Amino acid sequence: MDYKNKILQLLNINNGLITTSQIVAQGIPKVYLTRMIRQGLIERVSRGVYLDNDAFDDELYRLQMTYQRGIYSHGTALFLHDITDITPLYYTMTFPTGYNVPSLKNRGVTSFYVNKLKHALGIITLSTNQGRPIRTYNRERSIVDILRNRNQLDSDMVIQALRSYVNRSDRDLITLMEYAKTFKVSRVLQERIEVLL
Numbered sequence: 001m002d003y004k005n006k007i008l009q010l011l012n013i014n015n016g017l018i019t020t021s022q023i024v025a026q027g028i029p030k031v032y033l034t035r036m037i038r039q040g041l042i043e044r045v046s047r048g049v050y051l052d053n054d055a056f057d058d059e060l061y062r063l064q065m066t067y068q069r070g071i072y073s074h075g076t077a078l079f080l081h082d083i084t085d086i087t088p089l090y091y092t093m094t095f096p097t098g099y100n101v102p103s104l105k106n107r108g109v110t111s112f113y114v115n116k117l118k119h120a121l122g123i124i125t126l127s128t129n130q131g132r133p134i135r136t137y138n139r140e141r142s143i144v145d146i147l148r149n150r151n152q153l154d155s156d157m158v159i160q161a162l163r164s165y166v167n168r169s170d171r172d173l174i175t176l177m178e179y180a181k182t183f184k185v186s187r188v189l190q191e192r193i194e195v196l197l
Helices: 003-013 020-025 031-038 059-066 074-080 139-148 155-166 173-182 186-196
Strands: 017-019 042-046 049-052 091-096 109-114 123-127 133-137
Touching: 003 017, 003 020, 003 031, 003 049, 017 020, 017 059, 020 031, 031 042, 031 049, 042 059, 049 059, 059 091, 059 133, 074 091, 074 133, 074 139, 074 155, 133 139, 139 155, 139 173, 139 186, 155 186, 173 186
Parallel strands: 091 109
Antiparallel strands: 017 049, 042 049, 123 133
8 A cells, every 4th residue: 555545544544634643653754744735635734733635624633633642621621511601712721740832822722730640530532523532521620620720710610610510410529529639629619519509
């Protein structure tokens, strides 16, 4: 199989998006990406990320392909879980401490950092509107994250998210309290939850 067909196959497997690192991992020279751009088969949508011209662009998926260590969190995660109806003006991602990407703000991404052990806590996979998989934190972790960073976030959004979460039939207060202890916001959580229950 020639390199062009291998790239097309990778695009098909990866929902129309590929990264330079995926191409290199398959032993395909990067020059084939440039050739396919010139032929009008793919386009470069961000640094190291390429989109099949027949596929729909999916900003959430593309950002996560670009910043693979990032997990959607805070307001973005709340929106993905239908806990808030406030559409985020910018995407929020959490990264492990030490991961530094200066271009995040230029791309409309607000970043938070936690140590590597806490970074993996509560990660789940959801699908975008185009059916592509993205990683985000579960509902309970998302609630704890907004309480941890409540002074940096819109207070109305924090209150609305807590109220919406408490009213859900699928809430998991035990997991929520465990996460709150891990992130040292259990007292704040108890104060807020008692008012709402």
